[in-house]
Amino acid sequence: xxxxxxxxxxxxxxxxxxxxxxxxxxxxxxxxxxxxxxxxxxxxxxxxxxxxxxxxxxxxxxxxxxxxxxxxxxxxxxxxxxxxxxxxxxxxxxxxxxxxxxxxxxxxxxxxxxxxxxxxxxxxxxxxxxxxxxxxxxxxxxxxxxxxxxxxxxxxxxxxxxxxxxxxxxxxxxxxxxxxxxxxxxxxxxxxxxxxxxxxxxxxxxxxxxxxxxxxxxxxxxxxxxxxxxxxxxxxxxxxxxxxxxxxxxxxxxxxxxxxxxxxxxxxxxxxxxxxxxxxxxxxxxxxxxxxxxxxxxxxxxxxxxxxxxxxxxxxxxxxxxxxxxxxxxxxxxxxxxxxxxxxxxxxxxxxxxxxxxxxxxxxxxxxxxxxxxxxxxxxxxxxxxxxxxxxxxxxxxxxxxxxxxxxxxxxxxxxxxxxxxxxxxxxxxxxxxxxxxxxxxxxxxxxxxxxxxxxxxxxxxxxxxxxx
Numbered sequence: 001x002x003x004x005x006x007x008x009x010x011x012x013x014x015x016x017x018x019x020x021x022x023x024x025x026x027x028x029x030x031x032x033x034x035x036x037x038x039x040x041x042x043x044x045x046x047x048x049x050x051x052x053x054x055x056x057x058x059x060x061x062x063x064x065x066x067x068x069x070x071x072x073x074x075x076x077x078x079x080x081x082x083x084x085x086x087x088x089x090x091x092x093x094x095x096x097x098x099x100x101x102x103x104x105x106x107x108x109x110x111x112x113x114x115x116x117x118x119x120x121x122x123x124x125x126x127x128x129x130x131x132x133x134x135x136x137x138x139x140x141x142x143x144x145x146x147x148x149x150x151x152x153x154x155x156x157x158x159x160x161x162x163x164x165x166x167x168x169x170x171x172x173x174x175x176x177x178x179x180x181x182x183x184x185x186x187x188x189x190x191x192x193x194x195x196x197x198x199x200x201x202x203x204x205x206x207x208x209x210x211x212x213x214x215x216x217x218x219x220x221x222x223x224x225x226x227x228x229x230x231x232x233x234x235x236x237x238x239x240x241x242x243x244x245x246x247x248x249x250x251x252x253x254x255x256x257x258x259x260x261x262x263x264x265x266x267x268x269x270x271x272x273x274x275x276x277x278x279x280x281x282x283x284x285x286x287x288x289x290x291x292x293x294x295x296x297x298x299x300x301x302x303x304x305x306x307x308x309x310x311x312x313x314x315x316x317x318x319x320x321x322x323x324x325x326x327x328x329x330x331x332x333x334x335x336x337x338x339x340x341x342x343x344x345x346x347x348x349x350x351x352x353x354x355x356x357x358x359x360x361x362x363x364x365x366x367x368x369x370x371x372x373x374x375x376x377x378x379x380x381x382x383x384x385x386x387x388x389x390x391x392x393x394x395x396x397x398x399x400x401x402x403x404x405x406x407x408x409x410x411x412x413x414x415x416x417x418x419x420x421x422x423x424x425x426x427x428x429x430x431x432x433x434x435x436x437x438x439x440x441x442x443x444x445x446x447x448x449x450x451x452x453x454x455x456x457x458x459x460x461x462x463x464x465x466x467x468x469x
Contacts, residue, residue, distance in 0.1 A: 005020055005021070005022060006020075006021040006022075006045065007019070007020060007021065007045070008020075008021045008024060008045060008046065008047060009045060009046040009047070010046075010047055010049060010057070010061065011046055011047070011048045011049070012048065012049045012050065012052060012054070012057055013054060015054065017057070017058070017061050019061055019064060019065060020065070021035070023064050023065060024064060027063070027064045027088055027090060028064065028086045028087055028088050029086075029087035029088075029089065030085070030086040030087045030088075031047075031086070034047070052081065052082050052085060053078040053081065053082065055075050055078045056075065056077075056078030056079055056081055056082030056083075057082050059075060059078065059079045059082070060079065060082045060083055060086055060088055060091065063088065063090075063091055063094075064088065067090075069091060069094065071094075071095065071098045073102065073103050073106065076103060076106055076107065076110060077106075077110055079091065079095075080092070080095070080107075080110045080111075080114055080116065080119075081110075081114060084114040084115070084116060092116050092118065092119055093118070095107065095119055096118065096119060096122045099122060099123060099126045101130055101133055101134065101137065102137075104123045104126050104127055104134075105123075105127075105134075105137065105139040105140055105142075105143065106139070107119060107123050108120060108123035108124065108127070111123060124150070124151060124154060125154065127140070127151045128151045128152070128154035128155050128242065129155075129240070129242040129243055130240075130243075131151060131152060131155055131217055131219075132217065132219060132238075132284040132285075132287075134151070135284055135285035136284075136285055136286065136287060141285075152217060155217060155218040155242060155464065156218055156464045157464065158241070158242075158464035158465045158466045158467065159464065159465055159467065160413065160414065160462055160463075160464055161186050161187065161462070161463055161464070161465045162186065162187040162189075162411070162413055162418055162460060162461075162462055163184065163185070163186050163187075163197070163220070163241075163460070163461055163462070163463050163465075164184075164185045164186075164187070164194065164420070164458060164459070164460050165183060165184055165185075165201065165222075165458065165459040165460075165461075166183060166457050166458035166459060167183060167206065167207060167457050183200045183201040183206070184196070184197040184199055184200055184201065185197060186465065192448065192449070192450055193450055194450060194451070197244070198244060199244050199245065199246070201246070202237060202246050204235065205222060205235075205237055205246075207227060207228055207229075207457070208222075208225040208226070208227055208233065208457070209225055209226055209227075209228065209257070209457050210224075210225045210226050210232075210257035210258045210274075211223060211224050211225030211257070211261075212224055212225070212256075212259050212260060212261025212270055213261055213459050213461065214261040214262055214263045214268055215263060215461055215462070215463065216263040216266070216267075216268055216284065217266070217284070218241060218242070218463060218464050219238050219239065219240055219241075219284075220238070220239040220241070220461055220463060221236065221237070221238050221239075221249070221261065221268060221282075222236075222237050222238075222239075222459075223235075223236040223237070223252060223261050223268075223270060224236070224252055224255065224256045224257055224259065224261075224270065224273070225257050226257040231255070232255040232256060232257045232274070233251075233255055233257075234251040234252040234253070234254065234255045234256070235248070235251050236248070236249045236250065236251050236252060236282075237249070241463045241464065241465050241466070242466060249282075249287055250282075250287050250288055250289060251289075252270060252280055252289055253280055253289050253291060254273075254276070254278060254280065256270060256272075256273030256274065256276055256278075257273055257274050258273055258274045258300075259271055259272045259273035259274075259276065260272065260302075260303075260304040260305075260313075262304060262305065262306050262311055263306060264306045264309065264310075264311060264331055265309050265331055266284070267281055267282060267283055267284070267331070268281070268282035268284075269281050269282075269292070269311060269329075269331075270282070270289070271295070271304050271311065271313065271329075272295055272298060272299055272302065272304075272313075274300070275298055275300075276298055277294045277295040277296075277297055277298035277299070278291065278294045278295075279291070279292050279293065279294055279295065279329075280292070281331075292331075292334050293329070293334045293335060293336055295313065295327070295336065296327065296336055296338075297318050297319070298318070298319065299313070299316040299317065299318060299323055300316055300317045301315070301316040301317060301347040301348050302314065302315050302316030302317075302323065302347070303315050303316070303346065303347070303348070303349040303350065303351045303360060303363065304351060305351035305352055305353050305358060306353060307353035307356065307357075307358050307389055308353075308355070308356055308389065309331070310328050310329060310330055310331075310389075311328065311329035311331070312326060312327070312328055312329075312339075312351070312353075312358060312389065313326075313327040313328075313329070314326055314327070314342065314346055314349070314351065314360070314387075315342070315345060315346035315347045315348075315349060315363075316347050317347070322345045322366075323345075324341055324342045324343075324344075324345055324368070325338045325340070325341055325342070326338070326339045326340035326341065326342060326387070327339065339389075340392050342394075343368065343394070344365050344366060344367055344368060344394075345365070345366040345368060346360060346363060346364065346365050346366075346385075347363055347364050347366075348362070348363035348364055348406065349361060349362060349363030349364075349385075350362055350363070350408060350409070350410050352410065352411075352412050352417060354412065354440055356388055356389050356390045357386050357387070357388050357389075358386065358387045358388075358389060359384060359385070359386050359397075359417060359440065360383075360384070360385040360386070360387065361382075361383075361384055361405075361408070361410050361417060361419060361438070362382055362383065362404075362405030362406065362408045362410075362419075362421065363383075363405055363406070364405070364406075365383060365385070381399055381400065381403070381404075381405055382399065382400040382403035382404060382405045382408070382419070382421055382436075383396070383397075383399045383400075383405055384397040384398065384399075384417070384438055385397060397438075397443055398438075398443050398444070398445065400436070400445050403421050403434060403436065404421050405421070407421070408420060408421040409458050409459050409460045410460065411460050411461045411462050412462065413462040415439060415440065415441060416437045416438055416439045416440060416446075417437070417438045417440060418435075418436070418437050418460060418462075419435075419436045419437070419438065419460075420433060420434070420435055420436075420451070420458055420460050421433070421434050421436065433451050433458075434447065434451060435447070435448040435450070435451040436448070
């Protein structure tokens, strides 16, 4: 016949709570140490506590009795203080799964006060995962600047990975045997193979063309564009690699396609578009687009990039003529200026920058002076040019004459510009995609053997992916 379970009376502030001694020992390191100490108190059937809050004690004792606890923002401090004092570590572990946007800053502050470092690290990780939504919370803005910078930097702690997005046809090498086509792939540089990401584009993004894309704070934004069967759209989507999920953000004020989306000083800028000269700025801490100064005049087939905190626009056409001006936009003063004049006319280039040098990849380059044109020159070759914004120097870098400079997508990744283009040397009408790297330091080309399945509307970018993806 088993002996009856011993009940301990917990006394605090003239209130008494009856709890199983076995459960106290099981759940609380404080009581486990007390009842194994051999001290006089360990043989008594009551324990008097002081200095704790009644709500906190009741929540902790409820957990000890039932293994459940109600976590609400109003009693977080009471709960953590009491759980820390009575060393109920399972409550502190439970809180790791209760972190939300509306409580993570408070949980972080409490973890600092009570030395619960697992909870502290979990809160930092959560804030980095949801960095942009956290920017919109007043309590996050009140955190010290170095701490907010640390949260931002934590978003880049994964592995820098090439990610391809597109309407891929069929499956690609190293994929599973499933028939469903993937629209998001990642490149394994060690294996030199493309693999599916365990996610796909949202359904309302499939078959959208002419969109703008940019990476800001390790979020990939895809904005605007047009659907083949309908008109331009203003929708904006955001991919968070830390969570491997897509979310909607506030749409553009104006529908636009064939424009440039650029990341500059913690904001996004949607520049121009089909028959548009307007510019919009997206602030992630507001989740809102505001209109800023328009281009001096609308441009078509132009190129643009960020360089040293400024926006540079080159090439394309005005309504009357070729654009040979190098335009610069200063976000601080919200002004456009003509910085330089090009000796050649460029259009449809992809533009990237490294320090004070802009690289123009692909597109068309037209010599304005007849005497400078080379005989038998074909416009459709893959060229790389550079423009130094400090010295104004233009350089024609190495060409890849067997590759097309049109309909390509490229991104900066590690020490080079990674390019997806199409091969024009094949004696066939079938499109053949190629995957290349241009090393900006050695002015050399490198071709990769494996390319994802044929597809349309492709985008390549570089994101920091967590190891679990």
